[in-house]
Amino acid sequence: MSKSLLITRPNYEITTRYLYVWNKEVIKEAKNRGIGVMDLRREKANKKEFTGRMIKVNPALVLLNGHGGNECVRGHNDEIIVRAGDNEEILKGKIIYALSCQSALLLGPKSMEAGSIAFIGYSRNFVFFTDDSKISRPENDKVAKLFLDPSNRLSISLVKGNAIFEAVRKSKKHFSENIRKLLNSDVSPQDYSSSLVPYLAWDMKYQVCHGNQNACF
Amino acid sequence: MKENKEKKKSGKEEKMDSDVKELVKMRLSTIPKGLSVSIGSWGNFKVEDLIRHVEMEDEIGKSIVEIDMEFLRDLKNGKLYEQIAFDNQT
DSSP states (O other), X not given: OOSEEEEEEOOSSHHHHHHHHHTHHHHHHHHHTTOEEXXXXXXXXXXXXXXXXXXXXXXXXXXXXXXXXXXXXXXXGGOEEEETTTTGGGGTTOEEEEESTTTTTTHHHHHHHTTOSEEEEESSOOEEEEEGGGTTOGGGOHHHHHHHHHHHHHHHHHHTTOBHHHHHHHHHHHHHHHHHHHHOTTSOTTTSXXXXXXXXXXXXXXXXXXXXTTOBO | OHHHHXXXXXHHHHHHXXXXXXXXXXXXXXXXXXXXXXXXXXXXXXXXXXXXXXXHTOHHHHHHHHHHHHHHHHHHTTHHHHXXXXXXXX
């Protein structure tokens, strides 16, 4: 299998815009390492394109960003690109990280049954706060960073070839560090309010991994 | 008699729910102004909207109550500290 990754980055409203922008760092890291990146961004994050590229490129790592449900992950304009009971077999032999709500609940186990190596995702809704004044420049949003940076640590750790358990550990450690940062009253209350801790704790708790945690990309 | 007890019990539970609701609304009001939250496919909400959803007890409101109450439970039973300490050690 080629050393390549496929990433979906729909971008059609605030949530997907943030995921779109924040994943640029992951793509940059992968490219710097000479990894082939199939970037299905905006309108290209659709089922037809996804299916075609998965078959043609056969990436070992699949990073799915977008809205989801317990049985599916969506692409641009909410189009379902992979759904349990429909096309989960397309994930066979892959390592998948889905930054998508509830995707680890049903799609994760179903993809394992279909032969995926591992599926990392969230078994409940992934929640994140944003600073209204930074909506036009999500990359400068320190509030969103608290939530999206731990997710990026996971993707980047996978890209670096670390074992899955290590990537998950790094991500959870980052969530923990951010929680501790928020609990420290010395920092700016606007950017780092301790009132955001329940939501970070929630994301950390419900990030789950199915499959072979010793596998690497 | 049994019916009365059940009514009392149900009344008590209702009051508890109402207490939880008020607690969560109060805690939401401590979130700095100018922040919004993205909750899955439900979309992006300002804090004032969240308080309204909690008040209405709709799916979004219930979800926020669940997140906040689960946090308080995990804080009380030490699970959160265990997790943070574990992540820090490893």
